Amino acid sequence: MNVLVINAGSSSLKYQLMNPETGDVSAKGLCERIYIDGRLTHKVGDNKVVKDIPMPSHSEAIAAVLDILVDPVDGVIKSVDEIDAVGHRVLHGGMEFSDSCIIDDAVIAAIEKCIPLGPLHNPANLMGIRACQAVMPSTPQVAVFDTAFHMTMPPKAYRYAIPTEYYENDDIRRYGFHGTSHKYVARRTAELVGKKEFKMINCHLGNGSSLCAIKDGKCQDTTMGLSPLAGVPMGTRSGDIDACVVQFICNKYGMSVDDCLNMLNKKSGVLALSGVSSDFRDLEAGQAEGNENCVLALNKFFYEVAKYIGAYAAALNGVDVITFTAGVGENGPETRQGICDYLEFMGVKLDAEKNKCRGKEMLISAPDSKVQVWVVPTNEELMIAQDTAELVNAAK
Ligand code: AMP
Numbered sequence: 001m002n003v004l005v006i007n008a009g010s011s012s013l014k015y016q017l018m019n020p021e022t023g024d025v026s027a028k029g030l031c032e033r034i035y036i037d038g039r040l041t042h043k044v045g046d047n048k049v050v051k052d053i054p055m056p057s058h059s060e061a062i063a064a065v066l067d068i069l070v071d072p073v074d075g076v077i078k079s080v081d082e083i084d085a086v087g088h089r090v091l092h093g094g095m096e097f098s099d100s101c102i103i104d105d106a107v108i109a110a111i112e113k114c115i116p117l118g119p120l121h122n123p124a125n126l127m128g129i130r131a132c133q134a135v136m137p138s139t140p141q142v143a144v145f146d147t148a149f150h151m152t153m154p155p156k157a158y159r160y161a162i163p164t165e166y167y168e169n170d171d172i173r174r175y176g177f178h179g180t181s182h183k184y185v186a187r188r189t190a191e192l193v194g195k196k197e198f199k200m201i202n203c204h205l206g207n208g209s210s211l212c213a214i215k216d217g218k219c220q221d222t223t224m225g226l227s228p229l230a231g232v233p234m235g236t237r238s239g240d241i242d243a244c245v246v247q248f249i250c251n252k253y254g255m256s257v258d259d260c261l262n263m264l265n266k267k268s269g270v271l272a273l274s275g276v277s278s279d280f281r282d283l284e285a286g287q288a289e290g291n292e293n294c295v296l297a298l299n300k301f302f303y304e305v306a307k308y309i310g311a312y313a314a315a316l317n318g319v320d321v322i323t324f325t326a327g328v329g330e331n332g333p334e335t336r337q338g339i340c341d342y343l344e345f346m347g348v349k350l351d352a353e354k355n356k357c358r359g360k361e362m363l364i365s366a367p368d369s370k371v372q373v374w375v376v377p378t379n380e381e382l383m384i385a386q387d388t389a390e391l392v393n394a395a396k
Contacts, residue, residue: 002026002082003385004069006062007089008128010120011035013061016381017069017076017083020389023382026076027069031061042068049074058127062135085140086132087388089180089380090125092118093145095171100148100387102395103129103141111143117171117226140395142388149179149186150212150219157221157315174230176222178204178326182212184383185325185376190217192361192374198320201312203305204378205335206326207235207278211305213312221315223308229265232304235278238268239304273297280328280335298338306342313346319371322348324364325378331358336375346371 001021007014016028029042038055041048049068055061069075069083077083088103094114101107108129115122125143132141150158158174159167166172185202202212209232213221223231223239233239246260255263271278274297276286286294313319322343328335333355340350347370355364357375365373 001084001389002077003388004065004083004086004132005089005381005384005388006086006128006132007381008058008124008131010124013058013065013128015065016385018381018385020382020385023379023385025381029065029068031055031064034058034061038064040064040068042074044074044076047074057131058124059131059134062128062131066135080136080139083136083139085142085388085392086136087142087144087384088125088129088132089146089384090129090143091121091146091177092175093143093147093151094175095151095173097143097145097148098151100142100144100384100391102391103133103143107143117175140392142384142391144180144384144387146177146179147175149183150174150176150222152218153221160225172226174222174225176210176212176219177224177228178208178210178212179219180380180383181325181378182210182214182219182222184379185323186212186214186217187383188361188376189321189323189374192363192376193321193372199316199318200321200323201309201316201319202323202325203309203329203339204326205305205324205329205332208237209234209305209326209328211308211312213315215316221312229261232308233273233301234269236266236269236271238264238272270297270301273300280332284332284334298335302335302338302342305339309339309343310346319346321372321374323374323376325376330375330377333358336364336373340373343371348373 003018003020005016011034013031016025018025027044032039034055038053040051040053053064066080069077090111092114094117096110111122111126181204182202189200190196197216200214204210208228210222210224212219229237231239249255250260274283274294276282276294283294283298324336336355340348349366349369350364351366354362359377362375364375
């Protein structure tokens with residue numbers, strides 16, 4: 001089976017053509033500068049092709065992707081009919097979606113209804129869906145939501161302690177994000193540890209970071225909230241912050257709430273604390289040169305992630321497995337060690353040699369550690385392809 005996985009942003013569109021059973025990717029690429037001019041970067045194995053193609057909208061971007069997939073030289077299939085289904089990443093499913101689903105008019109209307117909750121991403125995701133429907137009308141399309149995995153949270157985790165009317169009238173609550181990644185790692189970890197019933201805390205640590213408390217494969221709590229701003233400090237996001245900070249800054253500097261939120265989303269996090277970079281490799285280089293601000297940024301990150309692990313161990317009444325995933329989680333031994341140093345009291349002990357691993361599945365805890373610690377590289381595209389295949393096969 002061939003599934004085309006689409007991740008449409010406001011001016012970009014990433015794609016992968018993959019086999020959901022094997023995880024083999026036959027081609028992948030990126031359309032950039034949609035609405036500006038348009039550039040397609042297409043990769044098959046180690047071969048890379050870059051083409052400037054006018055993309056006045058997402059429709060032309062999708063058309064360019066399909067053209068190159070069937071191109072006699074750069075393509076990997078003979079006809080668009082060889083694409084059995086399309087899986088779309090959709091940011092916000094609100095309270096409407098607790099699982100992936102086959103797209104029809106009602107689903108499109110429900111995604112539209114969630115635009116106020118995901119004002120930047122949902123319109124772009126919809127453009128990607130509509131563009132695919134226009135050029136391949138008979139191919140089934142599936143929506144996979146970043147929020148869906150978290151819909152098993154109990155009310156004590158997802159409700160904010162603010163007047164009920166905002167929940168009842170406006171759907172204001174914790175939703176959480178990175179759900180496709182947390183779901184993939186939860187499933188894969190169950191295979192790796194050989195059981196279904198266990199308590200785990202997954203740490204998705206990348207440019208955006210979130211933790212998820214998972215019991216028997218189901219999300220119990222997660223650090224992001226109504227938006228991805230909440231939780232631990234990130235590359236450029238502040239993470240949790242006293243709401244009065246917003247009031248103070250807006251009043252003192254005559255800043256609008258939108259501008260202040262932009263600052264908290266794009267100019268904060270480890271970038272702000274270090275004054276150097278949002279990239280952990282740069283922070284580690286700065287630390288090695290004795291830059292005190294880089295040391296503070298890294299220590300703040302380790303401390304806040306470890307605090308949430310402690311909180312989630314309490315929320316789950318124990319923890320059997322801690323997993324690290326995403327750019328930093330998979331490739332940052334110093335970060336993993338820095339976080340786990342705080343968890344000695346829980347009997348967490350890393351194997352220093354195994355913790356040197358980067359980007360591959362590995363049990364990195366010592367044999368006498370009370371909690372297993374794993375590196376499990378995430379694969380959101382594969383999760384989207386698998387959900388898509390499952391739904392499309394079930395509907396046959
Ligand atoms: P992601 O958002 O999951 O793509 O993660 C991106 C982040 O991963 C980058 O900003 C880096 O900070 C981090 N990263 C990637 N490779 C490494 C590495 N080898 N060592 C430390 N951090 C890394």
